[in-house]
Amino acid sequence: MTGTGKITVIGLGAMGAAIAGALLAKGFHVTVWNRTPEKAALLVQRGAVLASEPAAAIVASPVTIVCVSDYDTATKILDMTGVPATLKGRTLILLSAGTPNDARSLDAWVHAEEGHCLHGGIAAWPRQIGTAEAMITASGDKAVFDQQRSVLEALAGTVHFAGEGPGTAATLTTAAMAYLAGNWIGFCYGALICEKEGLKVDEFGQLMEGFTPMLAAEVRHMGEVIQHNRFSDPESTINTTGLDLRLLLQHTREAGLHTALPELAADIFNKAIAAGYGKEEHAAIIKILRKQDS
Ligand SMILES: NC(=O)c1ccc[n+]([C@@H]2O[C@H](COP(=O)([O-])OP(=O)(O)OC[C@H]3O[C@@H](n4cnc5c(N)ncnc54)[C@H](OP(=O)(O)O)[C@@H]3O)[C@@H](O)[C@H]2O)c1
Structure with missing residues (x-):
């Protein structure tokens, strides 16, 4: 151009x-x-x-x-x-x-x-x-x-x-920031885990680069699932991911690491299981997040 x-x-x-x-x-x-x-x-x-x-x-x-x-x-x-x-x-x-x-x-x-x-x-x-x-x-x-x-x-x-809408671009940018915030903080927790076990963080970064196709498919899929309320045909359930997150929390505690993010993640998934969504697609945690007191 x-x-x-x-x-x-x-x-x-x-x-x-x-x-x-x-x-x-x-x-x-x-x-x-x-x-x-x-x-x-x-x-x-x-x-x-x-x-x-x-x-x-x-x-x-x-x-x-x-x-x-x-x-x-x-x-x-x-x-x-x-x-x-x-x-x-x-x-x-x-x-x-x-x-x-x-x-x-x-x-x-x-x-x-x-x-x-x-x-x-x-x-x-x-x-x-x-x-x-x-x-x-x-x-x-x-x-x-x-x-x-x-x-x-x-x-x-x-x-x-x-x-x-004059506010639409800012709405989408703010929504993207919520996604990025999870990524940035999540990466640094992964880096803490690697450091504690003596692994190189740059190699962890390269590993996560390999997750890119999976994550690209994931964000599109989550958007469609939430938009169309299709939580009942999961490839990965809240029960499965909830257990993974409880193990993450267990490891960060055992390793003496900062635990705020793993606690938050495990808490949201535990609430979703308690609410009866365990067999649903993991995007169904939005039903917990929609409640202001979640
Ligand atoms: N950098 C990125 O990677 C990136 C990516 C996506 C979007 N953005 C967005 O792009 C925008 C600019 O980011 P940036 O990275 O260029 O930030 P930056 O390097 O910190 O530059 C900030 C700019 O704002 C000006 N400014 C700040 N306070 C001012 C004031 N009171 N009066 C007049 N001018 C003032 C600065 O002027 P001085 O030079 O005089 O300080 C400078 O021109 C932000 O909204 C950011 O969210 C940035």
């Missing part, structure tokens, strides 16, 4: 700098602004124009990507002197972390200033931006998404339109 348009990037941290760099590489005319202007030096050498303030940056292009720490930060920048008046008729693409409420609130504010707004979540590390490995999930006005699709496709090989 080669771009010929003008685009502004606000925020030049690890991700914002990667975004600006990918757009330059693909031929866009890029204007940048960052609170710490020194971070723009390499991009300026490559042809980016450094604006002195956010209002000047936004005026330079019809489209501005805002990639700062979070929506609170984005809101503070967009509320700086002179900025609201620049938004009329322009499009903002928010690629900053936030809750669904954050996205809905900023969206309403931008629309009140007669601007357009898209909200996106990035599933990629900065080094993957501009490659086929990156994915962006966006939501907001479909007509605006269609107009800006080429910009998003310059950044990510997979661009997914999640719907017109």
Whole structure:
């Protein structure tokens, strides 16, 4: 994808700098602004124009990507002197972390200033931006998404339109964070177990890489099972997985390791067994999690 348009990037941290760099590489005319202007030096050498303030940056292009720490930060920048008046008729693409409420609130504010707004979540590390490995999930006005699709496709090989709700992309990104939190913490528990037994953690990482096809199939399967309430045809039951998790808890106790995650996991599965779901698919633990006092 080669771009010929003008685009502004606000925020030049690890991700914002990667975004600006990918757009330059693909031929866009890029204007940048960052609170710490020194971070723009390499991009300026490559042809980016450094604006002195956010209002000047936004005026330079019809489209501005805002990639700062979070929506609170984005809101503070967009509320700086002179900025609201620049938004009329322009499009903002928010690629900053936030809750669904954050996205809905900023969206309403931008629309009140007669601007357009898209909200996106990035599933990629900065080094993957501009490659086929990156994915962006966006939501907001479909007509605006269609107009800006080429910009998003310059950044990510997979661009997914999640719907017109301004909070939808943030909802999916937040849901993904719940999944990732389990992965990150779970990996470190696995690393603790390996360390304690004198095994190498990098070899454990390679082993887990081999689980990738199984996990890819698993997430799709769990989504379908939960969406369609099909818990009664299991390949792996709550009884089976519950025993595995009790053994995990037993081992972490015997080894003198941190036990919070194994305790939580065993507790949820034990509750599911006590509630009569033992012979069901392990995704049926959602029936326990749906109860707020679970
Ligand atoms: N890095 C990743 O792997 C990754 C992956 C997916 C999504 N993301 C998302 O991308 C967004 C940016 O992440 P990042 O990795 O680029 O973070 P980062 O390296 O910490 O950069 C943060 C950016 O926010 C700016 N900022 C923070 N507080 C500010 C304030 N009060 N006023 C003005 N600017 C402020 C920083 O400006 P200064 O340079 O002046 O500090 C910098 O441009 C986040 O929402 C993150 O969730 C990141």
